[in-house]
Amino acid sequence: MTAKKVCVIGLDGASPLLISAWLDELPTFRRFRDEGLWGSSIPPLPAQTPVAWTTFMTGKNPGKHGIFSFIQRTPGSYQRRIAAPSFIKSDTLWQILSTHGKRVGVINVPMSTYDRINGFMIPGFLDRQEGIPQPQSIHELIKRRFRVNTMPGDVETDILAQARSNPDLLLDRIDEITELNAKISLHLLEHKPWDFFMTVFMGTDRIGHFFWNHIDPAHPNFTHNEFTDRAKQYYRSVDKILSEFLKRIPSNTLSILVSDHGFCPVTREVFLNNYLQQQEYLHVRDQKVDLARSLAVAYGYGDIWLNVSGREPNGMIKPGHEYQHLREEIIKSLQNIQINGESPIQQVVKREDVYWGPYVSEAADLIAIHNQQWQSARRPEILLQTSQSEYFRTNPLWSGGHDGSHNPEEVPGILGFLGPDLNKERSPLKAQLWDVAPTILQYLDIPIPQSMDGRPVTLDN
Numbered sequence: 001m002t003a004k005k006v007c008v009i010g011l012d013g014a015s016p017l018l019i020s021a022w023l024d025e026l027p028t029f030r031r032f033r034d035e036g037l038w039g040s041s042i043p044p045l046p047a048q049t050p051v052a053w054t055t056f057m058t059g060k061n062p063g064k065h066g067i068f069s070f071i072q073r074t075p076g077s078y079q080r081r082i083a084a085p086s087f088i089k090s091d092t093l094w095q096i097l098s099t100h101g102k103r104v105g106v107i108n109v110p111m112s113t114y115d116r117i118n119g120f121m122i123p124g125f126l127d128r129q130e131g132i133p134q135p136q137s138i139h140e141l142i143k144r145r146f147r148v149n150t151m152p153g154d155v156e157t158d159i160l161a162q163a164r165s166n167p168d169l170l171l172d173r174i175d176e177i178t179e180l181n182a183k184i185s186l187h188l189l190e191h192k193p194w195d196f197f198m199t200v201f202m203g204t205d206r207i208g209h210f211f212w213n214h215i216d217p218a219h220p221n222f223t224h225n226e227f228t229d230r231a232k233q234y235y236r237s238v239d240k241i242l243s244e245f246l247k248r249i250p251s252n253t254l255s256i257l258v259s260d261h262g263f264c265p266v267t268r269e270v271f272l273n274n275y276l277q278q279q280e281y282l283h284v285r286d287q288k289v290d291l292a293r294s295l296a297v298a299y300g301y302g303d304i305w306l307n308v309s310g311r312e313p314n315g316m317i318k319p320g321h322e323y324q325h326l327r328e329e330i331i332k333s334l335q336n337i338q339i340n341g342e343s344p345i346q347q348v349v350k351r352e353d354v355y356w357g358p359y360v361s362e363a364a365d366l367i368a369i370h371n372q373q374w375q376s377a378r379r380p381e382i383l384l385q386t387s388q389s390e391y392f393r394t395n396p397l398w399s400g401g402h403d404g405s406h407n408p409e410e411v412p413g414i415l416g417f418l419g420p421d422l423n424k425e426r427s428p429l430k431a432q433l434w435d436v437a438p439t440i441l442q443y444l445d446i447p448i449p450q451s452m453d454g455r456p457v458t459l460d461n
């Protein structure tokens, strides 16, 4: 019998909603449903790309891996920095596999980095070496064969910035990038040795953000137009790529389809800092939040930080009773916001109620979870919205969201398995994203670290 292998195809932001609606035209996705196991995976809170892929690759909740947001506070300061793989405080799936002598190939996974890897990697989004194949021999191979120095993993920011005025440019670039990623991934899959192979396509996420109002009939501004067809066409081309993978993988391979989150409609953004100012928790200087004189500040992902003595440089709130009391007050005040008779906030949660593990103290003090259609205003981040008396804005850049922050149950990702000895009766699946890593370890007969939060998904009888 050939050795067991695992091949994971990640589709950033792919939504089970779209795939079930379009299944008639997606024969390879349908194979996962009809011949394998199919269902959804619940992302961590917040359902943001760096947080969710880190949860995938560690099998842990953010309190144990240390990635809580796209942009994290530097402990002991008001400074924030963009999340990076160097902040991850846990072994990853590929490091564990490497330790056990497995050969890994990891391509374009956001937050992955070439460190203690037995195999090859093209690091993805947020790594300093994003797109640069490693080790050198693989880099040379890619340069020689594909005539590129790096593999672009995602659409460039200048194209994203003009997505509204030039949506076709965005869609054309997504197609180009997907095609090149597929060619490079398939070549490495076929010609390099591996026991675990994984590649991620980002196009599904970009299409979700910019075209959700043309693809989700439940969107309040839904209109069917040429973008509906182009989005579907993109899923069809991904389906075709999946079929190419399935043709090339050896028997005894477990194939896994997974996304880090899905989407919900977004039509409005709320400026939480305006409400914090109204309640006198926040003070302003030159239209900017005065961090040193404020009791609390909200950042554009629903993260709310308090100004605690002994923790922040100009901390004003005593830890203990005063801190707890103020949090309760702010929770009540934000949960009570009404805008034209609607509540933008579904729930405000304390960090220790949603995270566990040694790094909980690096999370925001409170996380505001927004109802569907609302998201936390992303820009301007800590300026105040002064041009209108109401503290919200319609018509945000994106019509689909997942990280504003939203209830993970309302933005599920996909999860599918195809391979030997699967018990189809287990469908439809509903697993947590952190269950995937232990499932892979169990399939490859590698012990699951005690510290993982996930439990293996039962695949057979």
Ligand SMILES: [Zn+2]
Pocket: 012, 013, 048, 049, 205, 260, 261
């Ligand atoms: Zn994502």
